[in-house]
Structure formats: C-alpha cells, structure tokens
Ligand SMILES: NC(=O)c1ccc[n+]([C@@H]2O[C@H](COP(=O)([O-])OP(=O)(O)OC[C@H]3O[C@@H](n4cnc5c(N)ncnc54)[C@H](OP(=O)(O)O)[C@@H]3O)[C@@H](O)[C@H]2O)c1
Ligand SMILES: *[C@@H]1O[C@H](CO)[C@@H](O)[C@H](O)[C@H]1NC(C)=O
C-alpha cells in the first residue's frame with residue numbers, strides 16, 4: 541500500500557526521488573559514453589524512454605525490435621534531440637529461437653563491447669497462442685527468448701567487463717504480476733495447456749520465470765567472480781501499448797493511477813545505474 545500511496549502522490553522516498561521523477565532527472569550528470577547497451581523492445585513504451593535517455597547521456601544504444609518500422613521511428617525521435625546520438629536498430633523477434641540466434645550472430649559480427657543488457661520486451665495478457673517454435677506465446681517471448689538471448693550474449697559481456705573494468709549489468713523488466721501465477725508456480729510440464737490457460741496467470745508465470753532466472757544467474761556470476769550483476773525490476777504502473785489486451789476498466793484505472801513512461805520510478809533507475 542505504501543507503494544501505491546507514493547505512486548499516486550509522487551511523494552519522494554529516501555533516495556530523494558519518487559514516481560513523478562523523470563528518467564532525465566535521475567540520470568542527470570551521468571556520462572555513459574563508455575557504455576554499449578542493448579535494449580529489447582526499445583521501440584516503444586518504457587524501452588523507448590530508456591533508450592532515449594541513455595542515448596542522451598551519450599551511451600551507444602542498440603534498439604532490438606521485432607518491428608523495424610517502429611524501431612526506425614524510435615531512432616528518428618532520438619536523433620531529433622541530438623543528431624549525433626549513437627543509436628542503432630537491429631531486428632530481434634524474441635518469440636523465435638531462430639531470430640534470437642541470428643540477432644546475436646549479427647551483433648557479435650559488429651565487434652562491439654556489451655556492458656548492459658536490458659531485457660525489456662514483453663507481451664501481456666494475450667489470448668492463447670503458440671509461438672513459431674510451438675510454445676505458449678507469453679512464456680516464449682517474456683522468458684525463453686530472453687533466457688536464450690542472455691545466455692548467448694553472456695561471454696561477450698564477461699569479456700567486456702574484464703577488459704574495461706566496468707561492471708556489467710543485466711536488467712530484467714519483470715512485474716509485480718509475478719505473484720499472480722498458477723497454483724504450482726511455473727507449469728513447466730504443461731506450458732502449452734490451452735484448456736487451463738489463463739491470460740493473466742500465464743503472464744505472471746512468465747514474469748516469475750524472469751525473476752528466478754535473474755536470481756540464479758546473479759548467484760552464478762558471483763560464484764564465478766564475474767563483474768556483472770543481474771537484477772529484476774518492477775517498473776511501476778505505466779500506461780503503454782502493453783495494455784492493449786487489458787480490459788477497459790483496467791486501462792482507465794491505469795490511466796488514473798499511472799505515470800507516463802517518462803516518469804519511471806526512481807527505484808528502478810537505481811538498479812539500472814547503481815545510483
Ligand atoms: N507498463 C507497465 O505498467 C508495466 C508493469 C509491469 C511490468 N512491465 C514490463 O515492462 C516491460 C516493457 O513494457 P511496456 O509497458 O513498455 O510495453 P510496450 O510498450 O508494449 O513495450 C513492449 C515492447 O516489447 C516488444 N515486443 C513484444 N513482443 C516482442 C517479440 N516477440 N520480440 C521483440 N520485441 C517484442 C514490443 O514490440 P511491438 O511494438 O512490436 O509489439 C514493444 O516494443 C515489459 O516486460 C512489461 O512486462 C510493464
Ligand atoms: C571512458 O574511457 C576512457 C578510456 O578508458 C577514460 O579515459 C574515460 O575517463 C572514461 N570516461 C568515463 C566517463 O568514464
């Protein structure tokens with residue numbers, strides 16, 4: 541409840557920031573010019589605002605998107621602020637194993653470092669459907685695609701952390717919705733069960749998988765002594781195209797409650813930047 545109270549009032553927390561604080565305010569004074577960052581789903585919503593502000597702070601931002609048209613528009617928007625901003629777009633469809641693999645191949649071929657990976661893309665509450673690989677869509681997109689992506693990029697991130705001495709970051713956009721899932725948690729033995737499918741619980745399940753994966757990865761990185769952290773964040777309630785499958789009631793509640801994507805909660809930016 542404290543969370544909702546401060547979300548609505550915009551009251552600042554101990555950090556001096558609150559739900560009405562913008563990403564620009566939080567990152568003020570940060571020079572990210574030595575950082576290369578991949579943001580999945582960086583063409584809209586939270587991902588776009590993240591990409592915009594990181595580019596503003598001089599990072600090299602790679603927007604990984606399935607829709608190259610909107611990725612191009614996102615890039616254009618960022619270049620309007622600064623025509624020398626370093627933004628690239630690359631094709632990535634997370635619900636396709638083949639696409640994840642070819643994205644990584646293309647990225648590695650560029651011979652760039654990789655400091656930060658933001659696993660932001662996601663779908664929410666969509667009706668039952670299978671991905672190209674025959675896996676329930678929310679689990680395939682939100683968890684499996686990112687799982688594979690992260691694992692395929694991990695060596696590159698380790699090399700970068702080692703050669704630059706800069707701590708690497710893996711950030712997963714999870715959700716408070718991870719608490720609302722199937723009785724058994726994640727239905728690993730029954731991911732594709734259409735009869736028992738709940739669009740809400742399937743979303744919660746995929747977001748729970750994000751958190752568990754982050755936690756375990758984080759543990760392993762520490763054990764290995766690698767200078768990379770893995771964290772999950774709940775971004776708060778933000779009106780974005782993600783709500784397209786939500787009911788009208790929920791969408792209007794969100795409209796009243798929520799902040800716009802440019803007002804991300806401070807807590808999450810702390811994780812992003814280690815402030
Ligand atoms: N907004 C909230 O209140 C809220 C709350 C809790 C958690 N989150 C989490 O925050 C993250 C960002 O959400 P958002 O609100 O910014 O939503 P959004 O505006 O819908 O952004 C999601 C992005 O993911 C992309 N995407 C979807 N499926 C993809 C796929 N198969 N391959 C590649 N990209 C794909 C979308 O691309 P298209 O445009 O092509 O669909 C879109 O660019 C999500 O992980 C979400 O679960 C959001
Ligand atoms: C970026 O890297 C260069 C070379 O290592 C270093 O001299 C410079 O201080 C770094 N800039 C920032 C803002 O960390």
Ligand SMILES: *[C@@H]1O[C@H](CO)[C@@H](O)[C@H](O)[C@H]1NC(C)=O
Pocket residue numbers: 595597598599622623624625626
């Ligand atoms: C524009 O972006 C480039 C590349 O990040 C940066 O070097 C430059 O300082 C930026 N210009 C302004 C006015 O912020």
Ligand SMILES: *[C@@H]1O[C@H](CO)[C@@H](O)[C@H](O)[C@H]1NC(C)=O
Pocket residue numbers: 659660682683684685686687688690691710711712713749750751753754755757758770
């Ligand atoms: C989150 O974290 C791990 C890496 O820690 C990744 O493989 C997992 O699937 C990620 N999920 C999302 C959506 O970020």
Ligand SMILES: *[C@@H]1O[C@H](CO)[C@@H](O)[C@H](O)[C@H]1NC(C)=O
Pocket residue numbers: 701705706707708767
């Ligand atoms: C890990 O990263 C932090 C922050 O960038 C840096 O201060 C530290 O020296 C790094 N440690 C190693 C062992 O590279």
